[in-house]
Amino acid sequence: MEVNILAFGIAREIMGKQNLVLEIPNQSTVKELLEIIEMQFPKLKDLASMTIAINEEYVKEEREIKAMDEIAIIPPVSGG
Amino acid sequence: MEVNILAFGIAREIMGKQNLVLEIPNQSTVKELLEIIEMQFPKLKDLASMTIAINEEYVKEEREIKAMDEIAIIPPVSGG
């Protein structure tokens, strides 16, 4: 299935854009999605951390991706 | 000798005025001064604490009073 991914901060810079459309297998988990993304953008592996938020919430790695999910890549936060 | 004493807060209310002139023996210490004042205004003994400041500084009880000292009675402070 096709999913739409938002990227922020250094992840956005590494990926070259804020919005990315990716083709992933149905029933992929967050963990699997992360692996697919890192394969495509190996520089993301150098980050201190990288997590996924779905529908504006942090989620566990076992969470299954659904077609309508709003997916966001969250590199190490540094607000404040 | 004659000394001029400033009083604040509840001490001022107990003594009935902000400025008090007292006759004390020459070379009296702060401790002795406190005793003289408490004798004259027994209600001061009910306070949680009472100290003396001289020339705008906290002083030890052994400090000797001099004629030109600015003496102030400091009941428990409660600023802030």
Next chain:
Amino acid sequence: MIKITDQPINITEVIELVNASGAGAIDVFIGTVRNKTQEKQVTRLEFEAYDGMAVKEMQKIAESAKSKWPVQKIAIYHRKGVLEIGEVAVVIAVSTPHRKDAFEACQFAIDTLKQTVPIWKKEVFEGGEEWVSAHP
């Protein structure tokens, strides 16, 4: 009383939001842009936010502070966009009946914000730039 904004933050406005007649103490934390970090001269900062989620995470912090301390009111404002030296990046104001709780709740809020809220800061130096905390 949670806001992400690309306009300068009005500190007085944030403080007035937490006024409460039962409060005896207000603690306010203001994060400003420093002119240096680890001996490098910073020219400016650029903040980027995942707005919707950042607001949600800030709301969680406010709820969590209220559950841990007797917080009367709490306000959290975060700036985004380009900030020059001395400008205000974040303001957190907390009102409580007694002062110890105000300090604790406010410190909890800024500490947690730095860990959980999806906002990113890029430091721009003379001849370089760096996303803060991005690399180990």
Next chain:
Amino acid sequence: MIKITDQPINITEVIELVNASGAGAIDVFIGTVRNKTQEKQVTRLEFEAYDGMAVKEMQKIAESAKSKWPVQKIAIYHRKGVLEIGEVAVVIAVSTPHRKDAFEACQFAIDTLKQTVPIWKKEVFEGGEEWVSAHP
């Protein structure tokens, strides 16, 4: 940047006094008049100060904070006279490079002020009044 005043305190003015380009953090404590203490309804407060000594003791607190933490600037303003509910009695602002120091130095300043600065507060209730902390 120490002041005893019988006029309302301008919080913004106090905060601006501690602006410093090397500061990344400002903590501000604001003490306001609560509407109750130990379940009694407070009508107003009356603050009395031994002005000259109070300023000296506040200066000592500022110096002491600077010796204990990397304080860039510190300002302490205290109001005196009659204060209504919600009015500001004291404002302390501290700027430091990092936030933990700002919180600690500011909390130290207000805690010490309450112990050493010769200022006295009378609470006025419906049908009574009481000098705070006067009696054991």
